[in-house]
Amino acid sequence: MSKRGKKVEEAVDEENGNAAAPPEAKKGKKGKEPEAPILYEDPPDKLTSKDGSAANMKITSWNVDGLRAWVKKKGLDWVREEAPDVICLQETKCAEKSLPKEITSMPEFPHKYWSGSDEKEGYSGVAMLCKTEPLNVTYGIEKEEHDKEGRVITAEFASFFLVTAYVPNASRGLVRLDYRKTWDVDFRAYLSDLDKRKPVVLCGDLNVAHQEIDLKNAKGNKKNAGFTPEEREGFTELLDAGFVDSFRELYPEQANAYTFWTYMMNSRSKNVGWRLDYFVLSKALLPNLCDNKIRNTAMGSDHCPITLHLAI
Amino acid sequence: MSKRGKKVEEAVDEENGNAAAPPEAKKGKKGKEPEAPILYEDPPDKLTSKDGSAANMKITSWNVDGLRAWVKKKGLDWVREEAPDVICLQETKCAEKSLPKEITSMPEFPHKYWSGSDEKEGYSGVAMLCKTEPLNVTYGIEKEEHDKEGRVITAEFASFFLVTAYVPNASRGLVRLDYRKTWDVDFRAYLSDLDKRKPVVLCGDLNVAHQEIDLKNAKGNKKNAGFTPEEREGFTELLDAGFVDSFRELYPEQANAYTFWTYMMNSRSKNVGWRLDYFVLSKALLPNLCDNKIRNTAMGSDHCPITLHLAI
DNA sequence: CTTTGGAAG
């Protein structure tokens, strides 16, 4: 009577999902060859920019995959320890009135901004918590059709715009890839417009692994959400518009550095992951870039947090 | 954006639900008077019948409110300790193919019978596990319209029929009370027919508290599922058809003896409960009745198990 | 309050 045997679910993942099951993992199941996982250890924080200026702005971004569950799993303790100036959260999946008071009352961040899905409760949603008050805060990307799912918050600071985004997933079977393409065009236009006014820091779950180096199983995922040519091209076009992927800028050859691992098939313990979370900077900010950390030991979500150090 | 603030839910319970919030509980909230709960301690098992015969048949019934969760909460450890000859389970909410192997492989009960809902997965469902093989086992009550929700299993033994039932809940707002009345009529006819052939032991969640003594908050629940005049009358009519409520037969004045406590409002710790689970016997079995225990210290569900001792 | 299957990731 059950409609979801284990085998059925795994089959779906392998065909359509972004589960990232590598050939090795599948072999391991049948032929019994565990294969030692290739882990990634993030190096110590570099706290100076290229020209030697000291980092003085720390921004963290984390797709929490359900704010309430993440709070229960002590996500906020980690944030307190990390102590960024701004913490950006994606996939909060929580209406404002249902927010746990552990976070709404957090004194470390007196300035808190929330955006949730208008329609589906418990879907999407982003947040930005700041130590110091931004000059201005806006929601969405100024396009009606994109601004009903709580995906973008923009904060204006003295010398830059900070944009946090939860980019639409193209979904199983790529049923939402067409919409995603439209989003990519419009989002890029939005960022380019901002960039004309002040340099931009974009952070969040951009739901794409840009190059083969950015996920474990490139070969098997070319037709899966997050690694289609269309999504990858979208990211390339964003960079071509005058932005840089700060992690890749700093570590051009670093493989096995991921920010997301599906909960399925023990992917995280095997480091079968994807780099989906980014700090993308206006080129004008390159001199201010100190480091882009991947905090892959922080638990509480299927994504890990990333942290940007700027000297600004 | 959220549609379920705490206040809204409680209001629903108080108006329509069988939440059994007593006036005291409500007062306690506002006026701060905790009120010491009146607990019930089940007496030691009596293992002889009225005429002095020794108990030799032990039957346990438990509404597990989700077999899989109940197994995780060590319900089977309790069953092993109790060691009945037959264990009857209600609200298994589990298709046969999804049963945990901890129970399907249980060697103590080589003879296992399952009945699940044909339509809604994870809804209703009953089971009967036996040490010795019944002469015959049937499912349902021989009425098409009632037999699609996995509510009844009947096992024929040498000297009696054992019927386990999960009687339909009249539901919030009594939306299913009309159906329940039909059920009560047809179920009674089914039991009477069986009774013509051999005496009957009926056990399970009959989803009615018969008299005021059978729940904490009689006054407040007269319009709520489980204590409407119609449901109570249905039970009376069953007794009038030649059956006895074995617990009440043995303990006619015993108040505060309940088998169900809503998970809401800490009802169990306050013993704000209902007696919804019964062993109902054909009158012919009265000489065989030794005891009807209420195992209210057994945890793992919002119901507790009950155990019948027969000398037969 | 807690369980379940279903949508989504």
Add this chain to the structure above:
DNA sequence: CTTCGAAAG
């Protein structure tokens, strides 16, 4: 595998 809201109790 895990989140969430929905239906049900």
